[in-house]
Structure formats: structure tokens, C-alpha cells
Amino acid sequence: MVDQPSQNLNTHSLYSFEQEDDETYWSNDDNEDITPADDEIRLNWDDKGVDVGHSEGCEEVDYKDSEEEDRILSNCESDDREHGLLSDSEDEQSFHCSKSNPNEMIEISVGQEFDNVQHFRRVLENYVIKNGFDLNRIKNEKRRFRAKCSNEGCPWFIYAALVESGTKFRIQKLNNVHECNGVLESKEASYKWIASQFEGTLKNNPKMPVKGMKDELVSNLGIKASMKKMYRAKKRAMDKLNGNYANSYQRLRDYAQILKQSNPNTLVKMKFVPSFDQDRRPALKFQRFMLSFVALKNGFINGCRWFIGLDGCHLKGHFRGVLLSAVALDANNGIFPIAVCICESECADSWKWFLAILSEWLNIENQSRVTFMTDRQKGILLGLEAYWHGATVRHCARHIFANLRSNHPDIIYRNLFWTAARATSEKEWEDNMNKIKTAKKDTQAAYDYLIKIDKKQWARHAFPDDVKVDHVTNNLNESWNSWLNEYKDKPVLTLMEFIQKKVMKRLYKRHSDARKWIGKLPPTVRRKLNVSRQEGRYVRVLMASEYEFEVIDENNKTFIVNMQNKTCDCGVYQICGIPCKHIIPCIALRHEDAADYVDKKLTVEAYLATYANIIHPLPYQSTWAVVEGLKVLSPYVKTRVGRPKIVRKREPGEEQGKRKTKQKCSCCAIFGHNKRLYKRPIDSTQHPSGTTTQDMR
Secondary structure (H helix, E strand, O other), rough: OOOOOOOOOOOOOOOOOOEOOOOOOOOOOOOOOOOOOOEEOOOOOOOOOOOOOOOOOOOOOOOOOOHHOOOOHOOOOOOOOOOOOOOOOOOEEEEOOOOOOOOEEEEEEEEHHHHHHHHHHHHHHHHHHOOOOOOOEEEEEOOOOEEEEEOOOOOOOOEEEEOOOOOOEEEEEEEEEOOOOOOOOOOOHHHHHHHOOHHOOOOOOOOOOHHHHHHHHHHOOOOOOHHHHHHHHHHHHHHHHHHOHHHHHHHHHHHHHHEEEEHHOOEEEEEEEEOOOOOOEEEEEHHHHHHEOOHHHHHHHHHHHOOEEEEEEEEOOOOOOOOEEEEOOOOOOOOEEEEEEEOOOOOHHHHHEEEEEEEHHHHOOOOHHHHEEOOOHHHHHHHHHHHHOOOEEEEEEEHHHHHHHHHOOOEEEHHHHHHHHHOOOOOHHHHHHHHHHHHHOOOHHHHHHHHHOOOOOOOOHHHOOOOOOOOOOOHHHHHHHHHOOOHHOOOHHHHHHHHHHHHHHHHHHHHHHHHOOOOOHHHHHHHHHHHHHHHHHHHHHEHHHHHOOEEEEEOOOOEEEOOOOOOOOHHHHHHOOOOOOOOHHHHHHOOOOOHHHHHHHHEEEEEEOOOOOOOOOOOHHHHOOOOOOOOOOOOOOOOOOOOOOOOOOOOOOOOOOEEEOOOEEEOOOOEEEOOHHOOOOOOOOEEEOOOEEHHOO
């Protein structure tokens, strides 16, 4: 048990803290019924103002777009304006001799004056580094400075002092003649100075490798530096651009306050646990932060199909953590985020907390009309069972197949499984399941594994027909996580601002684009309808009545179409809400418009309702009101042995990294490993190819 702070946590009128117990640990016991009120501190907001002040925290960065992002999130384009960076403090401010030409030399002369000694030191530092020699400082005081070249026998010398008025610092003596060869690796080029030279470059190219920085330093300035110094320089520059990781947690309360002021009724939930700082003073340790806007809530309720994908992705910043997301699909099959949450881990407790607040926030009376797509994570299932009563749950078929393949690696299952999962009729599904059962003598176990999973959770033909989404995988969440990939290693405040700015811009962009569309249907739905129209040219239609038809396709299969009930034996129309190739000819015989038979949630009207609301922009960080209260500490991070892993672990059968070709061992000529991983036979004189070691020589 950790000692608890004895002071009252309610330190400012802006918040009313409610703490049910003094336990500082959070539980992740899967069997424990945990509600959002357990073991947490809530923040209930009111409209009381606070004094405006400036708090040093995270810097703002440019949020630039790319064609890849637009492809990931459908028809999104961007025209972000650039945001400037806050200026450095005077003690840490760097001197840039020339932004247009980094090779331009600095000139100094007797009588040259500077604002103060710090200004003089910065100019002299740049001069020394760019001229390739080191200093031997004899006097380095606030009122006077005396130095000479560090090489013995070199006559270069400088003396500067504060003028009599005490307002300027002037060079009094200077012997600007060198008789030495200089140095190759300047000691004056500290990692702080190197960081200042690369701020602009890293702002435009944050993924620039350290080796590339080192090469550029040599080619542009002729300065050599160790890799350790270059790593420290890049870290300092990135911290300045992105903001300090620890300070970003302290500013989350300021961010939440400005969100409530700029976007009233915004959902902002924060959870802290009592703790102590380094001086043993009471403090709060960050645990969770959840955010959703009214524009997103109303857009989902009024325009989207009630289909929600749930997933979490690991953050790669210094304090790690997990980002939980709930996303939906708009009428054009574009990704529409609902809520996000930064938490400590993807455990049962965090998912219950997130899903309980989401249920209260959306306030859907008939939760049985909502469908969730999950990856079968146990915490998600417990949260849905506790707070989303009656909701339909689907499981991602890709995760089911990964589990199947790990236990039954035979490749014969692949095509049969996916054909069964995507089958739109029960007969087609049963046929493919029987093929899995009888494919080989030992395939009964694979069949038994799949049949134990409720087919309503992974087989398309068994999906309820009210949600009008035929997805069998959770690719919408994977696309959302991929879109955020560039900012997963940023401080939490930078990440949340990135999401807020991007979503704000896309709401307006998509709404303005949709107003130019012609017709009743969005482009994606129209393309699918055109495909059905082309395929429908090759079927024969027999009318039984005004509403019933018998349709025979090109394979001589017969399907019954009922226009009054809007059903087709193939099952496609009931599941996705778009007329299939069997219904299109029937609509033509009735001289009706096929667009009228598309589900209402897949129309331009529904799309405009989804993006009808806006997210208001936020002012610059330096103008945010500072929320008083206990200090917010960054979450505890357990340091693991070895180098931190950035690339996630791949699932069985998943493509490993960017390697497109298989490795081939030069010793045994077998694919799958290289010479370094080759295991030599017991008889070391015999090579696997049949030749002896002596013959190979």
C-alpha cells in the first residue's frame, strides 16, 4: 500500500473531486465488476472563469497532410495553415547566423557591440564553430571575457567587456589571425548547438535519421560529431518541437478547460490517482483522458449506421500507454471517429471505464440496435456485457483466422475460411464449412474450432439486417490507427491536438464536398449500384406478381425476390442495403429508380446530416488559462531491459516487415533463414548438400 496524501484534493473551485476510497492502485481483475466510479477522481466542470496566464508546456507543431492520409480516410483533403513555435527563453535561445545560407561565415571586429554577455557568447560560439577551432577561456565572467585559440602557439586572441554605461557588451581587443590547422571535431559544437541548427530541418522532416543529420553536418559545416552527441541533439530538437513529454500531462487540464469554453458540452473525462512528487508533496498521477465532441455524437446518431468499431493501439512516446478508439462509418463508407481515450493499458478496467462513459454519452435507449466490431479482446467483451445490454457483437474474422492458423497452420484453410466468412447465404456457408471438415483427414479439429464460435459473430450471412454493414473485419479501426501512426510517438497533448485539428477540418471539408454532389447517392454507393446494374444485365427475370419475381442468374441458380419486403434469396440486399444484381432488373421492370431502394443511411441526405455540425478551433497555447490545482505527474513507466521496441509483433501468417523476398541460406540452400542462423549438422565434415567440408574447400 502506498502512503496517501493527507491534504484535501479539492484545491480549486474549477473542479469538484470525488474520491470513493484512498486506494492508489487500479484493478485489472477480469472477474471484478468495476464501474467508472471505482478508485478514480472525477472532474466535474462548471463555467467559472480562471485567471489567464502562461504556463510552459507543449509546443505546437505543424499538422501537414499527405496523399496517403487522404487515401486512408477516404475523400479527405487538407489546407492546414502553419502554426508558429513559441520562442525560446533568453538563456536557451540559439543564434542563427543565416537561415538562407548555413555556410555563410560570421564576421567579428574590434568595437562590435552586443546586447549582453549572453548575446556575445552565442555569436562567438557560432563564429568559433564555423571557423573550425576551439577556445581556451581565460576569463568568462558577466563583465569581461578573455579567450585564446586552444592550439599552442596560435596568436588568435579576443577580449570583450561591459561598457561603462552597463548597457552593451563590446569587443575591446582582437587578434584575428590563425597560424594553426584548426580541429576536425570541435568541442564547442555541443549537442544543444547542433539541435538549434536542425530545428527547421526536423520540423519539415521529423523522421530524418541521425546518420543523415551527421552527414549533413559534415557536408554543410565541415563539423564532425559523435553518434551519441547527434542522438542527444535530435532528442533535444524534437522535444522543443513537440513539447516536453512530462509537461504535456500538466497542461491537459488547461486543454480540457479551453475545449469546454470553445466547444460547449464537449465530453472530457480525466482520471487521476493520488500520489506524491519528488519532494513528497501531494500530487496527482495521470491515468486516463477521454475526449469526444458534440459534433461527433450528433453526426453518429443522426447520419451514421449504428455500427461501431472498437480497438486500441499502443503509443510509442516516452511514457507509452494505449489509445482506445470508437469509430463508425458514414454513408460513403468513410471513417467517422466517435471518441478516443488515452489510458495506461488495454486491460478490462480501462475498457469498462471507456465503454461505460461512451454508453452514457451516446444515450441510446434501444442498445440492441447497435452493433460492435471487436478483435475478441476479453476486456472489450466484459465492458460490452456490463454497459451495452443487448448490443450485437461481431468478431473480426482476421483475428479468428490468425488463431485458427496458429493451431492449424495448413494453408488449405485460408480460401475456405474466407469464402465461408463472406458467404451471404446459409447454404453457401454450410457448403464451405463442410469442405473445411472434409478437406483432409485431420481437419475435423479446425471445423470444431470454428463451429464453437457463434456464426452471428463472424459469418456474414448470419448478421442482423438492420445495421446495413457487411464488414467481417475490423479494418475501419486499423485504418484509423494507421492514420494516427505518425503521431503515436508524440506527447499526449500534441496527439490530442492533432486529432482535434484533423477531425475539425475534415468535418467541414466533407460537408462542403457533399453539397456539390449530384443525385441522391454518395460516390461509393453509386459505384456499387452501377456494378450491380452491369451484372444484372446477364440474369433472366420471371414475374410472379407485382412484387414477387423469380430471377435466374448466369449459373442457372434461381433466387426469389420480394420487392414489398425488400428481400432476395442471395442475402446481399438485406445485409448491405444496396440492391443486388438480382433486384436491379426487377426494379427496371417496375419502371422505378434504383436509388429509392437504397437504405436511407446510405444517401447524401444522411451524409450531410453526419457532417452538419462543426468543431470550433482553439486559440494558441500561450493564451490558455492556467488551471490551478495539484501538480499532475506523468504515469509510471516500467523500464524494460534492452532496446525499446518500436515495431509491433506480427501475428502468425502476417507479413513480416517490408522484406519482399525470402532469405536463402548459403550453407544449406534452404529458404527461411540465413547463414548466421544456420544450424550445423552433428557430423560437421558433411555438408547438407552431400559434399564434404574438404571438397567445398
